Amino acid sequence: MDRKIALIREYYQGLPKDRAKVETRRHGFAFLEGLLAGGATLEYGELTLTGLLHKYKLSHLSETMMSQLLRWHLSGECNVCLYFDDRANNLLCFNLDNNHKVNNTVVIPEMALAVEVLRDLLEDHGCRPLVLASGRGYHVWCRLDATVENGLIYTFMLRLAAKTVARLHAAGRDPSRIKFNLYPDRRIRDTVSLRLFGSLHAKNRLFSRVLTPAGLVDEEASWALFEEHLCRGTTGAGSFRAACTLLDGQFQGPGTARSFS
Amino acid sequence: MPSKTIAIDLDDTLNNFSETLARTRFEYDASYGMDEDTFSRHLERLRSGAKDESELLSTQYSFLRYRIHQRCYELSRPTADGVNFMRALRSDGWRIVICTHRDLRRANACTRRWLDDNKIPFDYLFMAWNKIVFCRAWAIEHLVDDDPFNIRFGTTHGVNVYYPLTERNRGIDPSGARGFSQFDEVRRWIER
Numbered sequence: 001m002d003r004k005i006a007l008i009r010e011y012y013q014g015l016p017k018d019r020a021k022v023e024t025r026r027h028g029f030a031f032l033e034g035l036l037a038g039g040a041t042l043e044y045g046e047l048t049l050t051g052l053l054h055k056y057k058l059s060h061l062s063e064t065m066m067s068q069l070l071r072w073h074l075s076g077e078c079n080v081c082l083y084f085d086d087r088a089n090n091l092l093c094f095n096l097d098n099n100h101k102v103n104n105t106v107v108i109p110e111m112a113l114a115v116e117v118l119r120d121l122l123e124d125h126g127c128r129p130l131v132l133a134s135g136r137g138y139h140v141w142c143r144l145d146a147t148v149e150n151g152l153i154y155t156f157m158l159r160l161a162a163k164t165v166a167r168l169h170a171a172g173r174d175p176s177r178i179k180f181n182l183y184p185d186r187r188i189r190d191t192v193s194l195r196l197f198g199s200l201h202a203k204n205r206l207f208s209r210v211l212t213p214a215g216l217v218d219e220e221a222s223w224a225l226f227e228e229h230l231c232r233g234t235t236g237a238g239s240f241r242a243a244c245t246l247l248d249g250q251f252q253g254p255g256t257a258r259s260f261s
Numbered sequence: 262m263p264s265k266t267i268a269i270d271l272d273d274t275l276n277n278f279s280e281t282l283a284r285t286r287f288e289y290d291a292s293y294g295m296d297e298d299t300f301s302r303h304l305e306r307l308r309s310g311a312k313d314e315s316e317l318l319s320t321q322y323s324f325l326r327y328r329i330h331q332r333c334y335e336l337s338r339p340t341a342d343g344v345n346f347m348r349a350l351r352s353d354g355w356r357i358v359i360c361t362h363r364d365l366r367r368a369n370a371c372t373r374r375w376l377d378d379n380k381i382p383f384d385y386l387f388m389a390w391n392k393i394v395f396c397r398a399w400a401i402e403h404l405v406d407d408d409p410f411n412i413r414f415g416t417t418h419g420v421n422v423y424y425p426l427t428e429r430n431r432g433i434d435p436s437g438a439r440g441f442s443q444f445d446e447v448r449r450w451i452e453r
Contacts, residue, residue, distance in 0.1 A: 027398055029266075029356075032385070044365040047389040052398055057369070099317045179319050191366050 014090040015082040019059040021193040023202045024078035038062040081193035084184035088147040094140040095181040125243040130229040131211040135201040146237035150184045157182040268360040270406040276337035346444035351382040396420040412438045
């Protein structure tokens with residue numbers, strides 16, 4: 001487990017560790033007071049509609065408690081979800097969710113096409129994504145070798161999301177059937193968090209498997225691809241800035257609407 | 262550690278949310294992401310309590326509902342005796358859990374600000390769609406709430422429910438839940 005914890009810590013090294021959303025079936029005041037014993041604060045708790053699944057948004061977490069939570073994350077006792085830094089990050093993630101109220105863990109055609117288009121677009125712009133099954137869709141992560149200011153990351157992501165939506169539309173698919181959330185997004189920076197790799201989805205209890213162009217791989221292969229992405233999938237911040245500049249040209253020049261596709 | 266715990270709802274229990282929604286003049290602006298006619302139509306539906314019939318989770322209507330509700334959370338006024346009740350609970354050593362349907366992912370900050378501005382004490386803030394299940398899971402015996410579902414089913418599931426007597430819930434079969442006109446009544450009941 002120590003090796004896996006080290007990988008998780010390294011991959012998400014840029015995300016703040018003093019706050020987290022914890023998803024677990026454990027509950028009750030004794031459990032909660034244990035979580036808060038090291039000086040943490042409960043911002044709010046939630047009882048979800050999924051059995052007795054609870055979520056706790058915690059802040060002022062100590063290093064000791066975060067280590068404990070990561071151990072629980074890997075042992076299946078809880079899921080740890082982290083928030084992004086308020087100003088700059090070295091990670092970005094497209095969160096693609098099935099937007100239907102019911103039966104929303106099904107991979108609908110729009111989702112399958114969107115993730116394929118997005119993967120191609122990111123690679124065209126020099127970013128190699130790691131795509132993880134998330135429950136209602138996929139998390140598409142990219143790593144940078146240095147932090148970049150959130151505004152620039154967000155604009156980059158918004159433009160690629162717009163291009164993806166345009167491709168869906170051109171293929172006769174309804175983009176409203178899926179929902180894009182972009183991380184980091186200054187409007188929701190303290191509102192939404194993302195589950196870390198290496199855990200079971202809170203509702204369907206499926207492992208956060210990696211999606212390759214050939215399909216989903218099993219847990220062991222997912223860990224190998226996760227490590228490989230950490231070692232060789234990181235994009236240089238300079239290259240990323242250059243890709244942003246390239247996109248600027250596409251979105252600000254004449255014929256902008258055409259350049260979406 | 263407190264031996265007595267109580268869960269208390271916010272909207273239309275400790276504040277005048279519905280009245281605020283009905284009476285506030287919400288100005289249209291382009292940030293709603295829809296034209297003014299659509300805005301007015303959606304707002305009317307929201308005020309009438311119409312259900313969102315879309316098969317989708319995130320829609321223009323759900324976005325407007327979030328924005329308008331958020332504003333109502335900020336603008337609503339606390340009930341005076343509700344505030345006094347909460348302060349008395351604190352003095353009497355109760356553990357106080359605010360238990361709401363609000364989406365606290367987005368409403369946490371404004372909810373905390375409102376509670377703080379109105380000097381309403383509490384220990385924990387929880388969102389729960391099924392408050393009876395929440396109270397059972399956390400061994401909370403008492404729930405103050407205006408939701409007809411909780412009024413009807415709380416007592417049969419072992420949760421003592423106390424509800425403000427309003428037009429909306431006057432006709433409900435209380436099934437053992439107790440309606441009150443003043444929070445002082447609740448204080449007497451829970452101290453027995």
